[in-house]
Amino acid sequence: MSFERIREKLSILADAAKYDVSCASSGGKRSNSNKGLGNNTGMGICHSYTEDGRCVSLLKILLTNHCIYDCAYCVTRKSNDIQRAAFKIQEVVDLTINFYRRNYIEGLFLSSGIFKNSDFTMERLIAVAKKLRLEENFNGYIHLKSIPGASDELMREAGLYADRLSVNIEIPTVSGLKLLAPDKKHEDFIKPMQKVKNEIIQYKSERKIIKSTPRYAPAGQSTQMIIGATGESDRDIMYSATYYYKQFNMRRVYYSGYIPVLPDNRLPSLGTEVPILRENRLYQTDWLLRFYGFSVHEILNDSHKNLDLDIDPKLSWALRNLDLFPIDINTAEKQMLSRVPGIGMQSVSKILQARKFRKLDWTHLKAIGIALNRAQYFITCNSKEFYRKEFSPLTLKNKILKTSKSKYNTYFNNQLSLFS
Amino acid sequence: MNPQTIIIYDGSFDGFLCSIFMIYEQKISDAIIRKESDTNNQLFTITEHVITEKHKANRVWKGVKLKTTRKEQQDFFKVFLSEIKGVENTLLNYLKNVFIKKKGGNIDFSNTDILKMSQVSKMVEREKHRMEAFVRFQLTTDSIYTATVEPDFNVLPLIIFHFKDRYADQKWLIYDLKRSYGIYYDLKTVQIITIDDFSRRNTKISPEKLSSSELEFQMLWTTYFNHVNIKSRKNNKLHKQHLPKRYWKYLTEKNTTL
Numbered sequence: 015m016s017f018e019r020i021r022e023k024l025s026i027l028a029d030a031a032k033y034d035v036s037c038a039s040s041g042g043k044r045s046n047s048n049k050g051l052g053n054n055t056g057m058g059i060c061h062s063y064t065e066d067g068r069c070v071s072l073l074k075i076l077l078t079n080h081c082i083y084d085c086a087y088c089v090t091r092k093s094n095d096i097q098r099a100a101f102k103i104q105e106v107v108d109l110t111i112n113f114y115r116r117n118y119i120e121g122l123f124l125s126s127g128i129f130k131n132s133d134f135t136m137e138r139l140i141a142v143a144k145k146l147r148l149e150e151n152f153n154g155y156i157h158l159k160s161i162p163g164a165s166d167e168l169m170r171e172a173g174l175y176a177d178r179l180s181v182n183i184e185i186p187t188v189s190g191l192k193l194l195a196p197d198k199k200h201e202d203f204i205k206p207m208q209k210v211k212n213e214i215i216q217y218k219s220e221r222k223i224i225k226s227t228p229r230y231a232p233a234g235q236s237t238q239m240i241i242g243a244t245g246e247s248d249r250d251i252m253y254s255a256t257y258y259y260k261q262f263n264m265r266r267v268y269y270s271g272y273i274p275v276l277p278d279n280r281l282p283s284l285g286t287e288v289p290i291l292r293e294n295r296l297y298q299t300d301w302l303l304r305f306y307g308f309s310v311h312e313i314l315n316d317s318h319k320n321l322d323l324d325i326d327p328k329l330s331w332a333l334r335n336l337d338l339f340p341i342d343i344n345t346a347e348k349q350m351l352s353r354v355p356g357i358g359m360q361s362v363s364k365i366l367q368a369r370k371f372r373k374l375d376w377t378h379l380k381a382i383g384i385a386l387n388r389a390q391y392f393i394t395c396n397s398k399e400f401y402r403k404e405f406s407p408l409t410l411k412n413k414i415l416k417t418s419k420s421k422y423n424t425y426f427n428n429q430l431s432l433f434s
Numbered sequence: 435m436n437p438q439t440i441i442i443y444d445g446s447f448d449g450f451l452c453s454i455f456m457i458y459e460q461k462i463s464d465a466i467i468r469k470e471s472d473t474n475n476q477l478f479t480i481t482e483h484v485i486t487e488k489h490k491a492n493r494v495w496k497g498v499k500l501k502t503t504r505k506e507q508q509d510f511f512k513v514f515l516s517e518i519k520g521v522e523n524t525l526l527n528y529l530k531n532v533f534i535k536k537k538g539g540n541i542d543f544s545n546t547d548i549l550k551m552s553q554v555s556k557m558v559e560r561e562k563h564r565m566e567a568f569v570r571f572q573l574t575t576d577s578i579y580t581a582t583v584e585p586d587f588n589v590l591p592l593i594i595f596h597f598k599d600r601y602a603d604q605k606w607l608i609y610d611l612k613r614s615y616g617i618y619y620d621l622k623t624v625q626i627i628t629i630d631d632f633s634r635r636n637t638k639i640s641p642e643k644l645s646s647s648e649l650e651f652q653m654l655w656t657t658y659f660n661h662v663n664i665k666s667r668k669n670n671k672l673h674k675q676h677l678p679k680r681y682w683k684y685l686t687e688k689n690t691t692l
Contacts, residue, residue, distance in 0.1 A: 017650040021657050028661040046599050053599040059567045060676070062687055064663040067672025074662060109654070115579060115604060116571040118655050118686070151603075273666055288666055 024109070026099040030079040030090050031125055034182065034238065035268045039071040039120035039155045041233035042177030050151030052114060052121075054177070058155075059120055072157060073113055074123040077101055077138055081127030085195035087184060087243050089275045090127045100129075106142050107150065114154050121155030121177075122146070132163035132202075140168060143175035155233070160210065162202035169209040173217075178233035178265070179210050186254045190244035193280060207262045210235050214263070234265035241296065242289040243272040243281055248321045249314040252299055256310045259303075269296045295321040302328055305359055306352045325411060329355040332392060333407040339392040340400065344373050356389030387417045438464050443484040445469045447514055448491035450522060454529060455490040456482065467522035501532045509555035515588045516558050524550050562589045566596050569608055570686045572652070573645040578618075579606040582637055583684055590617050594624050611637060637683065652686050659687035 040058035060069035078100035079090040089096065110122045124142055128135050139158050146152040158176040160169060172179055181203050185191040188200050210231060217230035237258055239251060255267045271293040274284045299321060302308040306328070313327050314320075322330045332339065332355045341350055343365060351362045361384045368374060368382065373396035380386060391410060394400045405413065439462045443449035453467045462482075499507060513525060527547045564585075571579035579601070590610050594617055597606060601619070607627075609616035611634050618627045641649070682688040 017647075017654065021654055024654060025657050025661045028658050032662045032664055046602050049602040051601070051603055053602070055599075059563075061567050062659060062685065063673055063676040064659065065670060065673045066664050066667040067669040067676065068662075068664075068667075069676070070659065070662060073658065075658075112651050113655060113658075115601070116573070116651065116655070116686075117569050117581070273664065290667065 020105060020109070023099040023101055023105075024075070026097050027076045027079060027101065028074065030127075031074045031076045031123070033089065033270065033273065034074065034123070034125060034159075035068075035270045036123070036157070036180060036236055036238060036266065037069050037071050037074070038157075038178070038233070038236070038266065041265065042155050043229075043232055044153040044177070046153050048151070050153055051111070052153035054121075054153055054155055061118055061120065071120045072123040072155065073110055073119045073121070075101070075106070075109075075125075077106065077124060077126035077135075077142070078129055079127045080129045082130070083128055083195065083197050085184070085198065086276070086278050086280050087194055087240055087272065091276075094276060103138065103141050103145065107145050110146060110154075111150055111152065114152070119154075121157070123157040125159035126161065128161060132161045133165050133168060136161045136164035136168045136172065140172050140175065143172070147175045157233075160206040160235075162198060162206065164206055166205075166209050169206050170213055173210060173213055173231040174228055176231055178235060179206075179231050180236045180238070181206050182238040183254070183258070184238065184240050185244060186239045186251045187244070187246050190246060193244065207235065207237070207258075211262045235262065236264055236266040236268065238268040238270055240272050241269050241293055247319040248292075248296065248299075249319045251296060252303075252310050252314050255300065256303065267300065269293050269300070291323055292321070295323065295327060299327045307349055308353075324415065326355070328353070329388060329411075329414065333411055336407060336410075340394050341392065343379065343393050343395040344369050354389055354392050356385035356387070356392075358384075388414055437478055437480055438466060439480045439482060441465055441467045441482050441484055442470055443467065444486055445471060446486060447511070448488060449484060449486040450514060450525075451491035451494040452486050453484045453522070454494050454526065456484055457526070465526070467526060469522075472519065498529065498532065501535065506532075509551060512555040512558040512562075512592065513551050515591065516554050517588050518554065521554065524554075558587050558589060558592075561585050561587045562592045564681070565589055565593050565608075568681050568685060569593075569597075570684060571606060572639055572686075573648045574639065574643050575645055577605060577645070579604055580609070580639060581607070581684070582609045582611055582632060582639070584612045584634075584680075585610065588613055590615070593617075598624055652690050653692065656687045656690040656692060660692070 037060075038058055041056060042054050043056040044052070044054040046053035058071055060071045062070040064070060076090070078098070079096070080098050080100060081088075081090050081092055084092040106122070106124065110119075113119045114121070122142075124139055126135050126139060139161070143156050143158055146154075146156065155178075156176045157178045157180065158172050160172065160179045160181045162181060169179075183203050185194055191198065191200055213230050214234065217227060221227040221229075239255070241251065251269070255269075258264045258267055271289040272282065273288050274282055274286050277284055299313055302313060303310055308331070313331055318334070321327050325333075332353070338350075339354075341354065343351070348362060348366060351357060351365060352359060357365075361382050364382045365374065365379075365384075368378060372378075375396040376386070376399070379389070379395060391401050391405070391414070441453045441456060441462075443453045450467065456462070457465050498510065502510070510525065510528070513521060524547055528551055531547065565583060569581045569583060571581045574580050588610070590608060590613075593608070597608065597617075598619055603621070605618075605620060607616055607618045609629065609632050611632055614632075615626055615628050616632075618625050677685075
């Protein structure tokens, strides 16, 4: 192969794929039988990190950036005047194998612009995965993009070779989608998701009866939303995220702060800062929903449509529900312990273990590693010293902000000075 | 008062277990275990040299196995591989504790030796994981995928299975320049080997030994690495936190100029 040409294509098609944030390489389990290449233990490895601090674990590229659609938020939209390129199927296979053999990557993340039509594109993606699995005996990780509108048969085949499938919903609301991607229909996104979900359930139940049933997309499916491109509130975003988690058994929903790449009067202007802090708060909320037992309407509702930027969503919830506190560390239930600001799930399980042996006091809690600067106002323990004074939510918030140092300080310094 | 006994062993794990054997056999009460390589003579001490014998080592390890869980045995080995100065004595104290207890006694993290053990084994585990991530193979003319590394701890014994399972159909060699030995897979088994060509001063594999397309693939990888970066999200602190500078020397993407 001509390396010069491949390099040119690689730079164009990696550039176009990088706005997809998913980089997970975990969850797929394929052990190396018959001396093939690659062994997936189910644990992901980040092989490198780019200068923006993001992990590189997969070769993340587009098959082509030719596209028939004209979505306003997308770099590869039809009307954008950029260099176009397309990989041949064999080229992607060779790149993946050669990178994998040198321990650069965990596998392949293949997406594509839509050329001709959905099925034509999806067929090409599947062909790459099939070739890797059957001809190269490759057991590494493969993440394929489900092309909106692809047929059910193709979606079924895709899951047999890929570890994970994903469709990016991109715009959290139907109205936003209509505005920015007028040629795409919401149903086109939903259909492949529904199909993948059903297949996973079906293959799983068949596997229980017949052991030799092949695995179908063992790492499940995921999706991604762009944050800050249209005017939706955090509530809109998290409500749709919850919908996708529940409705389609998503493994992950990713939130991607919009990076202005094109001038368009429907979108934030070029040079607008990437909403990194907002993105972070959304991920925190996502974690609270998935691991801490919160339900979405507790954190975001009609009277509280957006997340606070200066404090984390859990602290914000606690400040709105001060009547539930303080709680006793030595008797409180797990569900309530996990709701205390400054106590993470690891600390929760340590507390539950440790309090079997003795009543815990402040020194124990400190050794366990909870963030006392926040937690101290919300708990009592085996000590006579605790905050008896009733603070108003606002004074408490300021008290906590004074003693904490956030890496995002530069973002909200101006807001703080209003209060002090 | 009994003088302190310094027990000197050859630096191998078996040698270390034999020192434990000696301490118990000769009932030495105040013992310090040291490697041959970092001894210095002290006044008023007795020095004993241990001869490494496989059957003695096996007896001690059998005893350890009886009293510990698999996880504890792994941690024990990892802590030994940390090569932190004086770690042998932490391990000795830990074993003394283990031998008087029944199996599966509660993990008491208020015991300093136990706490130290768990902390150090975590450090070694982290280094192991980093090696699984940061090893960069280069294909040589004799079709061996070769990588050089300088891990903080002696983790090569821990990563053998990972690489053997993953790269079952290619010959590979991972060479530890700091400790001057490597692990080599010949498509059947993994052997420990030493090569004179490598030294800490000469960390690079000379270009004439690389296969014809090797540099092209390094170039492709670096191109990819540079192009997945999103400039408007630059975060150097996070970058260095995940990818500490001391590893850069061996990372293809940090060394290839386009």
